[in-house]
Amino acid sequence: MLLSLSVQNYALIEQLNINFANQFATITGETGAGKSILLGALGLIMGNRSDLSSLKDKEKKCVVEASFEVSKYNLKWLFEANDLDYENTTIIRREILPSGKSRAFINDTPVNLSELQILAENLIDIHSQHQTRELEQQNYQISILDAIGSNSENLKEFLILLSDFKQKSKELEQAIADKNTLFTAQEYNSYLLNELIQVGLQPNEQADLEEELLSLNNSELISETLSKLVSSANEEQFGFINALKECKNAFHKIAPFSTSYSELYERLNSSLIELEDITDSSFNLVEKNVYNPERLEFISGRLQTIYDLQKKHQVSSIEDLIEIRNQLDEKVLLVDNLEEKINKLNAYLSAKTADLNATAKKITENRSKAIPIFIDKISSILFQLGMPDSQFKMELIPSNQFLSNGKDELELLFSANKGTSLGSFKKVASGGEMSRIMLAIKSVLADFSQLPTILFDEIDTGVSGEIAFKMGEIMSKMSANRQVFAITHLPQIASKGDAQYKVSKETIAENTISKIVKLNSEERIVEIAEMLSGKQITDSALTHAKTLLN
Structure with a gap:
């Protein structure tokens, strides 16, 4: 309070x-x-x-x-x-x-x-004379039945369910819109993805193929060069391997004489080892460097495929193509995921619809029970307020959609006098009647609320x-x-x-x-007397005021 x-x-x-x-x-x-x-x-x-x-x-x-x-x-x-x-x-x-x-x-x-x-x-509820128009608002009319029907907890549950239902419905609408947007490009994206998947691109593959192609195209020159190195190294009389070995042997004799000679000896030995390794590697490469026209044709075709794909997708490396392949895979997968999401949301909303309908049914049942209680109580109060012939008709009309307070619409009709047709408050009730009706409603609600x-x-x-x-x-x-x-x-x-x-x-x-x-008591008498007779307070007004207060 x-x-x-x-x-x-x-x-x-x-x-x-x-x-x-x-x-x-x-x-x-x-x-x-x-x-x-x-x-x-x-x-x-x-x-x-x-x-x-x-x-x-x-x-x-x-x-x-x-x-x-x-x-x-x-x-x-x-x-x-x-x-x-x-x-x-x-x-x-x-x-x-x-x-x-x-x-x-x-x-x-x-x-x-x-x-x-x-x-x-x-x-606090502040009700002014201008707020009688509330009676013409369906939500207010229904709230009267909800108060009488003790629908508070049901309405809370319904609102929680409805909020979740609306949120998931928006997610479903967005998922469907996204799917429709992506679906138009789905076929082309799938084609591009399959094309890249079939090619089977590998990281660094392009550089390796280009190097191998260069070697195959220059196979004869490579073989000649490598063979010349091997021959020069191993020639019996003038090969540089034998010459270096003789020098090494000579320095081996003088190495003990000075650290300078021993250092030269070690360097000669290291050089000999390196040249022997180079010669062996060259010999092995000569063995491997065999001209293969079939391999040359394959590599040329493979590289051309890669170049064509790079041109098609406007990129310059195989890594870029692999990234595009991954992106396309995500786009194609996204449509599949959206389809799955849509199915899950539809199933979820179907279950929530059942929950909402069940809760809305309980709300409707309580409202139906409240109607005769409300009409009986308000008619009794209006009888006291000089409206003995007032009539109310309240009918719940099922709605096909979820409203903010259930699935009911309400038709409330009123007549203040016998022989007059039932109609809306605005059409059939005077200002004084509206004031009495509103007071009667507030009085009824006072028994069912904690305000x-x-x-x-x-x-x-x-x-x-x-x-x-x-x-x-x-x-x-x-x-x-x-x-x-x-x-x-x-x-x-x-x-x-x-x-x-x-x-x-x-x-x-x-x-x-x-x-x-x-x-205080005396001031109240004077104030009420003034309300009765005006500024010129009469004895009769004072007497009447005392009577009213008593």
Whole structure:
């Protein structure tokens, strides 16, 4: 419930601090005294947008702060879900700076407006005379049945399922779109991939083939060169191997005489070993270097295939072709993967559809059970409010698609009088009738909800006399389980409050300010008498006021 409200530098309010109790409180005052300002301040607490026009003094910041007792309303989950510190006495604060920037806090933790709105809608319901149009909105009508039918948990489950269903449906749409996009190029990509796979490209293959081709094309020259080296090395009389061996043997004799000679000996020995190895390698290469026209033809063809592929794909190396082959493989595989993903998503959505339908069925069943309860209760209340012949017709119409709150559409028809056709509220109900209907609905919902605080803003529009008295009684009865406020112009309703607050404004030194004060017993008599007879209070008005209060 709302414990206190503090307002600084807002509209006509310089400074306001007021406490409230868990009771039925009425708020009265002349037209233009500032009751709408009080609502505006509460609207900021509810998360409404702000602007600089709200500042009374444009050089100072505006601060609106409200404290709520929330221990009885099972809201810890909401605080945890929004990463907020939970306190049994929760404080909401809004600040509007002279720069125009607005800030919001819950228990001194900065929050954005959406987070503030989520919490505030669980703390207070502000119903103004202009909000009777809610009755014409199907979602609001269905929410009445959901409250009576205890559909809260079913709706939570349905929303979780629906959110997941919508997300997976989007993934399916995207997968299908991607598949269709890729499928147009799939055949050509598969052809290119198969062509590269059949060629069987290997890393460094091109360089090796080009080297082998060069050797085959120069086979005769290579053989001549290698043979000449082998022959020169091993010629019996003048071969350089034999000559080097003789030198080595000669240096072997003088090596012990000096380190310089021994070093030369070692170098000759190393050179001899290297030349012998070169000669052996050359001899082996001569043996291997056999002209092979079939191999030459194969290599030439193989290289031409590689060159053609490089030209086709506009690359210059076999490594680039291998990379293209890998990319094509991924593209072709992607289509296969998308097909598999689509099949899995279809299966998943089919299962979720079954879950959604099962939950929606439970929601519909509870709503169907709630319809006669609602009609019976609201008809009884409207009878008290002077509408004994009112009729309601509510019919659930199955929808073929999942809506945000199930699979039901609702047809709600109303008639206020006998002999008149059933129709929408807008067509068949007057302003006063709409006010009474809305109060009756709020009264019914009060028995099925845990909402801590409700504020009626001039819901008595269009009614007077005995009906207003009954409306006050109904609001007083509602306050047995919750805090109720009523902003009213009618003394019959004002007198029913456990407490009464008066909003007024006064001009001091050309400065107009609004204030709100709690009236004591004597002040209430005077205020209600003034509501009955105007500024010139008569004795009969005072007597009537005392009667109403008693």
